[in-house]
Amino acid sequence: xxxxxxxxxxxxxxxxxxxxxxxxxxxxxxxxxxxxxxxxxxxxxxxxxxxxxxxxxxxxxxxxxxxxxxxxxxxxxxxxxxxxxxxxxxxxxxxxxxxxxxxxxxxxxxxxxxxxxxxxxxxxxxxxxxxxxxxxxxxxxxxxxxxxxxxxxxxxxxxxxxxxxxxxxxxxxxxxxxxxxxxxxxxxxxxxxxxxxxxxxxxxxxxxxxxxxxxxxxxxxxxxxxxxxxxxxxxxxxxxxxxxxxxxxxxxxxxxxxxxxxxxxxxxxxxxxxxxxxxxxxxxxxxxxxxxxxxxxxxxxxxxxxxxxxxxxxxxxxxxxxxxxxxxxxxxxxxxxxxxxxxxxxxxxxxxxxxxxxxxxxxxxxxxxxxxxxxxxxxxxxxxxxxxxxxxxxxxxxxxxxxxxxxxxxxxxxxxxxxxxxxxxxxxxxxxxxxxxxxxxxxxxxxxxxxxxxxxxxxxxxxxxxxxxxxxxxxxxxxxxxxxxxxxxxxxxxxxxxxxxxxxxxxxxxxxxxxxxxxxxxxxxxxxxxxxxxxxxxxxxxxxxxxxxxxxxxxxxxxxxxxxxxxxxxxxxxxxxxxxxxxxxxxxxxxxxxxxxxxxxxxxxxxxxxxxxxxxxxxxxxxxxxxxxxxxxxxxxxxxxxxxxxxxxxxxxx
Numbered sequence: 001x002x003x004x005x006x007x008x009x010x011x012x013x014x015x016x017x018x019x020x021x022x023x024x025x026x027x028x029x030x031x032x033x034x035x036x037x038x039x040x041x042x043x044x045x046x047x048x049x050x051x052x053x054x055x056x057x058x059x060x061x062x063x064x065x066x067x068x069x070x071x072x073x074x075x076x077x078x079x080x081x082x083x084x085x086x087x088x089x090x091x092x093x094x095x096x097x098x099x100x101x102x103x104x105x106x107x108x109x110x111x112x113x114x115x116x117x118x119x120x121x122x123x124x125x126x127x128x129x130x131x132x133x134x135x136x137x138x139x140x141x142x143x144x145x146x147x148x149x150x151x152x153x154x155x156x157x158x159x160x161x162x163x164x165x166x167x168x169x170x171x172x173x174x175x176x177x178x179x180x181x182x183x184x185x186x187x188x189x190x191x192x193x194x195x196x197x198x199x200x201x202x203x204x205x206x207x208x209x210x211x212x213x214x215x216x217x218x219x220x221x222x223x224x225x226x227x228x229x230x231x232x233x234x235x236x237x238x239x240x241x242x243x244x245x246x247x248x249x250x251x252x253x254x255x256x257x258x259x260x261x262x263x264x265x266x267x268x269x270x271x272x273x274x275x276x277x278x279x280x281x282x283x284x285x286x287x288x289x290x291x292x293x294x295x296x297x298x299x300x301x302x303x304x305x306x307x308x309x310x311x312x313x314x315x316x317x318x319x320x321x322x323x324x325x326x327x328x329x330x331x332x333x334x335x336x337x338x339x340x341x342x343x344x345x346x347x348x349x350x351x352x353x354x355x356x357x358x359x360x361x362x363x364x365x366x367x368x369x370x371x372x373x374x375x376x377x378x379x380x381x382x383x384x385x386x387x388x389x390x391x392x393x394x395x396x397x398x399x400x401x402x403x404x405x406x407x408x409x410x411x412x413x414x415x416x417x418x419x420x421x422x423x424x425x426x427x428x429x430x431x432x433x434x435x436x437x438x439x440x441x442x443x444x445x446x447x448x449x450x451x452x453x454x455x456x457x458x459x460x461x462x463x464x465x466x467x468x469x470x471x472x473x474x475x476x477x478x479x480x481x482x483x484x485x486x487x488x489x490x491x492x493x494x495x496x497x498x499x500x501x502x503x504x505x506x507x508x509x510x511x512x513x514x515x516x517x518x519x520x521x522x523x524x525x526x527x528x529x530x531x532x533x534x535x536x537x538x539x540x541x542x543x544x545x546x547x548x549x550x551x552x553x554x555x556x557x558x559x560x561x562x563x564x565x566x567x568x569x570x571x572x573x574x575x576x577x578x579x580x581x582x583x584x585x586x587x588x589x590x591x592x593x594x595x596x597x598x599x600x601x602x603x604x605x606x607x608x609x610x611x612x613x614x615x616x617x618x619x620x621x622x623x624x625x626x627x628x629x630x631x632x633x634x635x636x637x638x639x640x641x642x643x644x645x646x647x648x649x650x651x652x653x654x
Contacts, residue, residue: 002066003033003526004078004134005171006050007180008143010164010224019049025179026171027051033080033172033526036060041067041076047224048136048143051176052078055529057378058086060275064106071101074139075115080172081131081153082533083107084270089126093117120144121219121234128270128538132214134170142223145170149235150384150537151203151216151514154522158211159227160184168222173523174206174354178650184210185651192356192613193481196474196639199358200516202488207355215487216514235539237509238494240546241502248547256552257565260544261294264566267538268294268380276377279304281368281532282332284320286391286560286567286576287382291535293328293570295380302331306372306379308364309336323575335371342367342585343594349642350649352527358470358639359520360585366524373530383517384536387508388545389560390501390553394467397454398500399554402463410458417456460500461492464507470635477615477640487511501550509542588634592627599623599637602644611647614640 005026023040031038034053042049052066067078083089086107093113094100103109111133114123120135130152135144147155157170160182167182177183186209191201203213214220217235222228250256272278272295280292282305295303305325309318318334325332345363352366372379386392405413457463466472475481491510495503518534525532535541545553548562555561567576591599601607603623608616619640625631 002055002078002080003027003030003053003172003176004050004066004080004132005030005169005173005176006048006078006134007170007182008168008222008224009047009049010161010166011047019044022180023049023051026176027053029175029179030171030173032529035529037062037065039066041069043136043138046136046138046141050076050078050134050136055377055531057082057274057276057531058106061104063104064108066108068106068108068112070112070116072116074137075112076136076138077108077112077115077133078135079108079111079131079133081129081133081148082271082531083110083127083129083131084267084273084538085126085128086110089114092126120146121232124219125234128540130533130537132172140223141225142221143168143170145214145220145222147214147216147218149217149539150509150518150534150542152518152522152534152537154519155214156206156211157214157220157222157229158206158208160210166227168227169211174208174211175351177211184208186210187613187647187651189478189481189613190484192643193474193478193483194485195356195358195643196471196477196636197469197483197485198511198515199470199635199639200519201355202485202511202515204487205484213515216510237506237546240543241498241506242547246547247549248544253565256562257569260562261566261569263541263544264290264535264538265294265298267535267541269298270538271380271533271535272298274378277304277375278378278380279306279372279376280330280380281305281372281382282307282321282325282330283382284317284322284324284575285382286563287385287536288321289324289382289571289576290385290563290567291380291382292324292330293567294535296328296330297570302329304376305330305332306368306375307332307334308368308371309334310364311336311338320575324571327571327575333371333375335367337364337367339590339594343590346595346598346645347649348527350646352523353519353646354523354650356639356643356646357519357523358635358642359516360587360638362520362524363585365520366527369525369530369532370528373528376530378531378533379525380533380535381521382536383521383534384513384542385560385563387505387513388536388542389563390505390550391560392508394464395501395504395554396557396559397467398460398463398504400557401454402460402500405455406459413455417452420452420455460503461496463500464492464504468512470639477618479612479615499550501554587638588626588632591634591637592629596627599641602641602648603637607644611644613643613647 027038030053034055036056037054039052050067067076069076089110130148132153132155133146145155154172156174159166159168161167169177188209191205191207195201201207203215206213218231218233221230280295282288282292292305307318307321342363345366457466475483488511495506521532552562605616605620608614608619622633626633
């Protein structure tokens with residue numbers, strides 16, 4: 001994997017060493033994304049500069065270095081990603097142009113050749129892969145940015161500076177922008193409000209005013225003659241959903257299982273192509289186990305698999321992963337970690353993520369990436385299975401209870417919800433202990449409070465929003481904040497005619513998956529120069545899922561039904577069936593113990609007041625309630641702490 005950065009200037013680029021030092025420093029900040037080589041290209045008269053850091057995966061020779069110029073000289077490309085079907089595209093290009101002379105075996109050259117033959121958008125539509133790229137057209141003097149269909153790879157952009165001296169910045173990560181003198185670094189308070197709700201900053205916004213994230217499945221074109229970016233969508237979840245109400249149909253369940261296995265196996269096989277060592281993350285759950293199974297069945301050698309084990313028994317799944325690995329006969333490695341290992345990552349988070357990011361599973365994700373990097377350069381993961389095949393608890397909650405609950409008068413539901421939310425976590429545990437002795441139920445109060453939010457919802461859209469929110473009143477917490485999630489809200493409107501479950505799953509594909517899950521994995525893995533690939537998000541697998549009737553996703557209260565049936569062909573059922581654990585961290589406990597001093601310092605009333613982003617009184621009130629055990633504000637407080645630590649590391653110390 002790689003990283004790119006650059007800028008388009010209103011005035012001609014200064015050809016002096018000053019201009020050269022700017023792009024070199026911007027590019028140097030991305031060395032973790034590409035430790036193998038660097039490259040630069042600029043056209044001083046046109047006002048365009050591009051920098052690139054390379055992690056060599058295909059054609060590791062210098063022939064694959066970037067920026068790369070097309071054969072005719074029309075296009076200059078910096079490209080972060082992998083085009084898994086690039087060999088098939090090469091054959092197609094060669095059939096049209098039999099005398100075409102390839103200069104490398106890299107997919108970057110394949111892309112450039114496609115751009116010259118078919119144009120940018122048509123080429124991208126032919127591609128299977130993950131990518132973020134920037135391509136300059138020397139002929140038309142137009143810069144085009146592109147992002148893959150599901151958002152595996154990041155692209156940031158935006159105009160900065162005074163009206164007559166503006167700079168258009170673009171790149172893989174925000175950290176490169178900090179080293180351009182035109183970057184204004186003005187924090188977007190509306191984005192802070194959105195962050196408190198979602199634990200991430202929803203696209204297309206970023207933490208900075210005027211800087212945006214390119215949405216998945218979109219292309220952007222901009223030039224000095226037409227400064228307003230022209231954005232177009234080349235792939236859409238809504239367009240692919242059920243293909244105009246004509247879902248897939250199968251003669252029987254066996255045909256459906258065969259079809260999914262064939263589609264997913266092809267994706268896995270394509271993503272195993274690399275000129276460097278490759279492995280897989282294995283948690284022992286359904287998604288990672290099925291990817292590992294298909295990898296092993298497509299390999300003549302033992303696949304390298306990696307698992308993290310936790311010394312806290314409630315969070316440990318390493319023994320399950322070990323059993324799956326033993327059955328599949330992979331070359332398995334496991335690393336056991338304790339709270340000290342987890343806590344040691346926290347100071348690294350602001351630099352890793354560039355923006356405030358509050359998904360606490362970022363911590364073990366970084367640790368397993370660092371562990372895998374010791375042995376491989378590429379690792380496949382099982383991300384995407386929950387969103388595509390109905391794995392999240394919120395889908396089950398909606399399916400089981402919402403159709404009945406929405407028939408109850410809203411006033412009564414709201415009254416019941418207020419009664420539940422008035423109970424402290426300690427009271428909930430005491431009541432439960434007296435009623436259900438010898439039965440252990442983890443995070444009971446959290447589940448009960450989430451249930452209260454379900455009760456209080458007025459419709460399916462408010463239900464979904466409540467289920468994915470860490471804070472339901474963010475504007476009251478952020479001084480000058482006015483939560484603006486236009487893309488999020490308009491997407492829900494787009495899907496309001498869908499059945500309840502489909503609406504939730506499509507929303508997760510558009511928002512939670514790219515902005516939380518894929519952001520988490522990309523930054524954690526690239527922070528240690530590890531490329532991650534996600535076969536579930538091959539667009540042909542995604543389109544298969546979008547056309548799949550719900551009966552194949554959740555059946556007889558069993559989630560991910562069709563995925564399970566494919567997995568059971570490779571791994572015995574008794575090695576898989578157990579409650580879902582995931583990578584959740586005991587943040588609530590840490591904030592009362594190990595992290596208490598660190599958190600109390602960041603949430604100091606004077607510190608909060610001086611920075612001026614949060615209502616210090618309200619934050620302190622929730623902090624003290626959490627310490628007393630009267631409320632569990634772990635997710636809300638963790639978000640505030642992630643903002644505070646980010647702000648201190650990125651703004652106050654620089």
